[in-house]
Amino acid sequence: MSDLIVLTCASGKQCSHMIPLLYKEETPLSRLRLVVNSKASLDRLTQRYPKAEVVQADFQNPQDCRKILDGATTIYYLSPTFTPHEAHMGMNVIDAAVAESKKKIPPSKFQHFVFSSVLHPEITKMLNHDRKRLVEEYLVESPLTYTILQPSHFTDNSIGPLLAQRDADAPVYMAPYDPTVKFSFTTLRDHAEASVKVIQERHRHFFATYQILSTWPMDYYEYIRSVGDVLGRTFEVRQMSYEQAVETFCKRLFPGVESLADVDLRNREGPERMLLYYNTRGVLGNPRVLEWLIGRKATTPAELAKLLLSPAAEEDN
Ligand SMILES: NC(=O)c1ccc[n+]([C@@H]2O[C@H](COP(=O)([O-])OP(=O)(O)OC[C@H]3O[C@@H](n4cnc5c(N)ncnc54)[C@H](OP(=O)(O)O)[C@@H]3O)[C@@H](O)[C@H]2O)c1
CATH class of the missing domain: 3.40.50.720 (NAD(P)-binding Rossmann-like Domain)
Known part of the structure; x- marks a missing residue:
């Protein structure tokens, strides 16, 4: 069929x-x-x-x-x-x-x-x-x-601004929320592999709910330090104000937005509540289910940085 x-x-x-x-x-x-x-x-x-x-x-x-x-x-x-x-x-x-x-x-x-x-x-x-x-x-x-x-939230979301500063004199990571809060991250390539497996194997996964996570809980200091080690750089980590973070997210999420005044309150409430939550609590889980699904170790932020810097990745861009 x-x-x-x-x-x-x-x-x-x-x-x-x-x-x-x-x-x-x-x-x-x-x-x-x-x-x-x-x-x-x-x-x-x-x-x-x-x-x-x-x-x-x-x-x-x-x-x-x-x-x-x-x-x-x-x-x-x-x-x-x-x-x-x-x-x-x-x-x-x-x-x-x-x-x-x-x-x-x-x-x-x-x-x-x-x-x-x-x-x-x-x-x-x-x-x-x-x-x-x-x-x-x-x-x-x-x-x-x-x-x-x-x-969970994607490892890939924060890596671009770090790799872009690999030759900067004084690299800085602007954290949109408290960088001491821990999260489990999901790397998109792992998520894609697991998703395709579920689609292709179909019946084997009926009625299952799977956490798709690539890391154990880690805070942003650990994430940034591990990617900095790959680049041979030490990043200064600074935290944006809550208001600045909401505005930055809304500009990225909603096309045509120049300031917060342009964002419909019903659209703004989602990022506002998420950023408030992330300032005090993270979202934590366990990478073992993903590793069982894809049959290999999941991709850490440092490994993703290495992959993105590899000649094969440069050719794809
Ligand atoms: N970002 C994270 O870290 C993260 C982590 C876990 C889960 N998620 C969830 O992932 C989902 C988004 O997936 P993504 O990140 O792959 O997408 P994405 O990069 O945010 O892109 C948004 C997609 O939504 C489509 N779209 C917008 N309005 C639509 C409508 N009215 N009807 C149908 N499609 C519409 C867009 O199509 P056009 O390009 O044609 O506009 C685009 O393909 C969200 O539910 C988010 O909560 C995100």
Whole structure:
């Protein structure tokens, strides 16, 4: 039977690491449907992956959700970042998958709903976790066969500014929250490998929820020091004010934002609450489940820095 694998947020960070692994495998028996929201992403992915089907959709629209699931075997669902509609969007996509799974003519091929959620969605103080908790609840109560993956914040998020300063006289890391707070990090290449395995092995992972973590808890001083050792540099770590951190995040997250006054309060509340939380508490987990899944050691921040500095990585850029 031919497979149709649907990936949402296909232009985003997580899928950018997954698509090359799945695209390599693409044969007439396994096809990819890449779902994006903007025309710019539609054009970019169509050019980059000519053998894949690239479609535009808005998960607030139930018809779009049915369209992306039409004829699918598997959906790998990621929700757009920090939208106040996140729970509603997830429920729309789950409803569309249930409708797809019940089709009689032609008979449904739908088999697997994979949700890439977040580590500890039960933390209600952060809206981006709480909204995913509601999506998880809706999924586990649905008639679908599913797998839930729970990554933590990505190792890759902070590494760019460090590598960019490898030749600076006085390198500085501007921490957006208290650098003594500990986190478990998820490295995108590990997350992608685990995700592809779950998609390809399918039945083996039905009804499982996995923490997808690459490190034991570590604070930002340890993270920065380990990457600094690879570069042969010592970074000074400074902490931004809370207000500065909220503004920096909002500018990065929401296109066209020049100051906080431009950000709708409903959009701003997500990053505000997350940054407040991160100033006193981290999000902690255990990398053993990921290592069991991918059958190798997970990638630490120092190892990621080495990989990104390798000649092969330079060629990819
Ligand atoms: N950043 C982290 O450290 C971290 C850690 C764990 C979990 N997460 C979670 O990961 C998820 C985001 O995944 P990502 O980081 O891979 O993506 P991302 O890089 O943040 O990109 C956002 C994606 O959302 C799409 N999108 C925006 N509005 C949409 C809409 N109305 N309908 C459908 N798609 C829409 C965008 O498509 P266009 O390009 O077409 O606009 C883009 O593909 C979030 O739920 C976040 O909470 C993030």
